[in-house]
Amino acid sequence: MTSAPVLLRQSAEEQAARLPPLLARAEHLAGAVLLGDHGRRRSGMGDDFWQYRPAQIGDSLRMIDHRRSAMGDQQFVREREWQIAQSVMLWVDQGASMRFSSTDALPEKADRARLLTLALAILLIRGGERVGLTGTRLPPRRGNAQVIRLAEMFSEEHDEDYSPPEHRAMIPHARAVFVSDFLGNIDDARIALTKAADRGVRGILYQVLDPSEEAFPFQGRTIFESMGGTVRHETLKAGDLRNRYLSRLAERKAELQELCSVAGWQYNLHHTDVSAQTGLLWLWRALDGGRSRA
């Protein structure tokens, strides 16, 4: 008879055996990004030197930098750059529609989304930020253990076709990253963004699409089904639908862009046939750039 702890450890190891590839790939991807200076570019609390400024009335004597002041008659105060940990909340679409890839050569959209998000999380955690999921399941924390937990959460899969963005329990003035194909009902995205804007949360809408969803390379009599099989549409001539489908897709993108500009978010589109590196770089710059503007 096998004892319970042994079984537990065995199943834990089996679970963990699935994690390392994603983690390792994410780490490998993150390793390619050099961490630049990501201070707030203003004086405040922090470790790095920012500037010397003449002492003013109101500065306590303890704040005077004697080494600098001894070089002349004026007294200087040494200011440090303001460094503060931000909370970044992530949401990755776990819906069935994300588990689509048009050919074997391309990764599933979900796979790419997880990889990008996890790599971003690793970068952020290395930069000292707190990272968590939207919703209540995993509040933002720092430390490498959080990466493991994130990886675990990302590995889950939901059954419903299009899952709405999770917008509960958003921390005010935090940052958020939503990654999805946004092919489902756009009202969910609107609600989520409105709520985020209400709370002063800014962030990124990151749309991940398969190239075949952009090209619609289908001909002939076809029954289209969603990944979960709940939605279907039959056509006699798929080729004729192409232009109208493409215009609807463009409409959807424009709508998302519009939503973002209203809410002060950033929007970008990623295709699974492009390298993950470019996607990660954009995400990283987008977060970084947003911070420098603040």
Add this chain to the structure above:
Amino acid sequence: MTTIAGIGFTAPWLLLGLILLPVLWLILRAIPPSPIRRRFPGVALLLGLMDDESVTDRTPWWLLLLRVLAVAGMIVGLAGPVLNPQLDETAGDGPLLMVVDGSWAGAAGWAGTRDALEAELYRAAANNRPTAILQLSAPEPLVMQAAGTLRSSLPGFVPRPWQPAPDQVDVSIAAMEDLGGFDTIWFSDGLEYPGRDRVLETIETAGNVRVIQSGSAVLGIRPARYEDGIVQLTSLRQTGGPEREITVNAEGLDPAGNARTLASLQMRFEAGATVSNAELALPAELRARVSRFEILGHRSAGATTLVDDSLRRREVALIAAREGREGLELLSPLHYLEQALEPTADLLRGALNDVLPANPDVIVLADVATLSDSESASITEWIESGGLLLRFAGPRVAASDVSRQDEDTLMPVRLRSGGRSVGGAMSWGQPKTLAPFSDGSPFFGLDVPQDVTITAQVMAQPDPTLADRVIASLSDGTPLVTRKKIGQGQVVLFHVTANAEWSSLPLSGLFVEMMERLAVSSANPETAAEDLEGTTWTPNNVMDGFGTLEDAGALPSVPGPELLTGAPGPDLRPGIYQSGDRLMARNVVGMSTALTPIAWPDRIPVSGLTVAEEMPLGGFFLGLAIALLLIDIIASLALSNRLTGPQRNVAAGLIAALFLIPTPPNAQQTQDPEDFAVTAAAEVVLAHVLTGNRDVDGIAQAGLTGLSDTLFFRTSVEPATPIGVDLEADELAFFPILYWPITQDQQRPSDAAYAKLNEYLRSGGLIVFDTRDADMSGLGASSPNGRKLQQLAAPLDIPALEPIPSDHVLTRTFYLLQEFPGRHRGRDVWVEAAPPGAEQVEGMPFRNLNDGVTPVIIGGNDWASAWAVTGNGAPLLPVGRGFGGERQREMAYRFGVNLIMHVLTGNYKSDQVHVPALLDRLGQ
């Protein structure tokens, strides 16, 4: 059978089905293809979109065409098409006789004849006609039987090396007359022979006649002649055709005894000419070796001519007692011999000791009495190996004591002293004439001219052996020529002089003929039949119809004149015949043979040999239809985009199987060396030596995969998939490291492979030997694997080794390590020994060791097992126990990383760690 456009149909009415094809086209056009189910997340955007037209996509025209063609193929196939339908007037259902000439003239095209024969038999069998085959050159009693049974006896029909002889024609006609009425197909060789008209007459009275005759020319070659130092060759063909060039090869044995082509000669028939002459100049040595001439690419007995002694000029050494008496040429003992032999033999002159090393065929001693002991010994030796010593008597022999009391070795008989002289001025009696030659004599059959008289001779002592040794005698019975065999050779003594002093024999033609019979001179090609009168010739080798020589076996002997003049037949087979020491070739085509084409009467239909065979095409059309349908399946799937993933491979496989395209063989073994080089050199690749043990090789591969992954994740080294290396076949230069697990049953690499390995070691490669047995024993010859390692590594160029010192660069190339565990935690890992002068400098953490990468690392810790991972990256084999084991595995990986870093960066880390000490010295 109905014929349409040259193709016959067994069921032509089925072709009416082709009319339905346009209807089928319309029907197929009207039916839409079935819908495809397709998973597509973007369907949410499609909802509510309506189709503009209600008409569906049509099947593309080419797919329609494919299907219609398939149906058409099926209809045509079922209609039973037959290519080259044979519509024959002589077709009937009566008995059928197949007459085959079967002479040498048909040998060159015999395969074609036999195929045509088989095709006709096939048809006869299909029509249930009783059939018989008659080979005119070897007639046998005729029995009509089922054609099918005759087919099995076809391989027994071979062409004979002769043409049907008149008596064979008679036998054949008699056999045919017994049969009654029948139709005839005559497979003719195209060469006229006496009696053919009579055969044609007989079969025409019996029924219909059809002749099948090859259109190609019959070639023949006449016996080679030797004139004026040049070999003359003449080729014949039976009809003058366009200009044609043929190659004649001279075949023979080379000095090593192997059959080979000694010379080759181009001959040209002018347009319309039937005879072609050519000359071939050959050195005497080569000429003597030629055993046959044959026309290249024309295997028949007529296109082969055997060569006997006629091309071979015998070497005759002439030695006389007295030389150079000027002005007395007619008295010279050698004059008449020279005159007789000059045309047909090469004469050698000189002292006996100078001549013997040239190994002449014949040595003539004219009136030489005494020989020194050494001369006598060497001549005896020469005779025993086949030489012919021809001695002539004379005054010196008569006066000497040679062979008086005891028989001299080099004399056939004992001689009385003095000799005798008859019919001279001082003696009584008439000069003696020659008696007719007796039966056992080589001269038997030669005419004895009456004007040959003997006036003096030396006399033989009566002895018991004398009678056996006499081969020619005088009319009074006294021996004139005696002979004695010694070993393989013989001594012949003419009891008269070689000049005309004692007899008129040298003046007569008989003298020349006697020389010829004794094989002193070679036979002339124009040897007359009379010259061979009385001789009997046994066949040595005979030719078959294809011109191939075979052993004669127990074939009967042939009388000489018959050999020359008789027509070849079962009793006189062409070949090499022997009589005594003489060889004579009997060829199919003689000096005067002419090749005459057959002139068939106009009423006889003559067709070529290359009859197009009847070929049923039904299977072909049906197969084509099925193939088209298979293509249709794949094309339909491809059109509806259902060919994805593995299905596409299946489809490709189907197509490949359909067209019998050999699938590309599995990589590695038959890989193009260039592809291998590109794969191996494009990226850093770890390699392991294939041991032939699948388990070990698999673990080595998995281990290197695990190590590659570790390197990929932890360092900037990003290796590609590891490669198993076959030491014999693969180039090693591309690999920075070879991991070599030792197994006991491993093959020892070849010397070439060791040369490659040494080259690899010298040019900076690193081999890691892993005996994989550190759990059982330390390193050394104490374990079987250790002994195997010693055996394998002995031919390698390996420097002195030592256990890894604690300051070796391997301990710090990436991680800081002090032990190197694998799956086992053995102590000893050996590397190249430090140079003897290496000493630790005060203040330095380690010695300044050797400058390069150690060429070998030898250990037994079974590292590959510790590194090995499964396909999804989980460890393959357990290491140690619990978490301690995982720690050991981690250490194994760290050793692996250090190892690869050491290979790729050499002693870089050694230098880098010097930096603080150097800076310290510089006073910073």
